Amino acid sequence: MAEEEKTHAPSQRKIQKAREEGSVAKSPDLVGLVGLVVGLMLLFIIFPFWVKIFKGLYVECTKLFLVDFNMHTIFAITLTILKVAALCAMPFFFALMVAGIIGNVAQFGFLLSFKIIKPKVDKINPIKGAKNLFSLKKLLDGFIITLKVFIAFAVGFFIFVGFLDEVANISMSPLKEQLTWFYQKALILIGALLFLFLVMGILDFLIKRYQYIKSLRMSKQELKDEFKQQEGNQEVKAKIRQIMMKNAMNKMMSAIPSANVVVTNPTHYAVALRFNSETESAPVVVAKGIDHLAVRIKGIAREHEILIIENPPLARELYRLVDVDRMIPGEMFEAVVELFQQVAKLEAERGRVPDFMKRAEDKKQKVIQRKE
Secondary structure, eight states, X not given: OXXXXXXXXXXXXXXXXXXXXXXXXXXXXXXXXXXXXXXXXXXXXXXXXXXXXXXXXXXXXXHHHHHOOSHHHHHHHXXXXXXXXXXXXXXXXXXXXXXXXXXXXXXXXXXXXXXXXXXXXXXXXXXXXXXXXXXXXXXXXXXXHHHHXXXXXXXXXXXXXXXXXHHHHHTTSOHHHHHXXXXXXXXXXXXXXXXXXXXXXXXXXXXXXXXXXXXXXXXXXXXHHHHHHHHHHHHHHHHHHHHHHXXXXXHHHHHGGGOSEEEEOSSSEEEEEXXXXXXXXXXXXXXXXXXXXXXXXXXXXXXXXXXXXXXXXXXXXXXXXXXXXEEOOGGGHHHHHHHHHHHHHHHHHTTOOOHHHHHHHHHHHHHHHHHO
């Protein structure tokens, strides 16, 4: 069965996967253009310094030759020249490296992928390499490069021909005017070529982008398979979330017996509060819920003879502002203290002392005993 034709645009997931593998749309021409612009700018900036450095170097070397001319002197001078040349060239290497990074990041953003440098058997296969060398794509790339060089040469040639009429007149001018003329014409030529390279780079990027998207096109079956896989992943994630929510719910329900009071709306909201004066500096919300969950909380509270007090504003505020297993905020202290005072009063009427009162009383007795 023939392979199904890939006519559908690639999904965002496939594009992202290709990007993670280091496959992106980029134009080497734009990267080269950025490097060329940065290099020329740097050259105009540091060229006067180079002239001064090499003038001084020339004077020093000439003095050494005149004073003591031998092999040791020649070696020392050669080494010095190489060091100076390396130091002068170093800014260019750093600038071109930064330009290369900027040129790439501008096209496809920041990308760090080690998969692209991972060795592959196909890349070191000499037979396959020979086939790729003479493939139609390589021949087409070679033709395009040749065409670009020809166009650049033609543009440069026609601009130069346009200057020939001025050569006869400028040749009779003083040297300073000649140098100024050459400088101005060089800027015009460089500017025209840079503009040409920019147009070529943009066209090359658009072509590369089209080829890249075309290479990632998907068949109808691939789209179906990807959709099924994503649906499967979503189902698994949903099931995991469901299990986590169930575990959290069970944990919350098991903590209700430790509560001192459940404050309600009375029908829609229920919040269970606990206060342990030994370990907690403020009351803690151990459970909360609305509607059917509120009914369950109140049911468990009744089973364990925990007081249920109606206070709609407080119940709504606690539900809205305080998460489970979190202490109440300072702005709610006054209302919650009044609630616990009510709990203490109701428990006293029932002939019982609430846990938080017992702990407070025990703590008070311990302090008295220590003083005695």
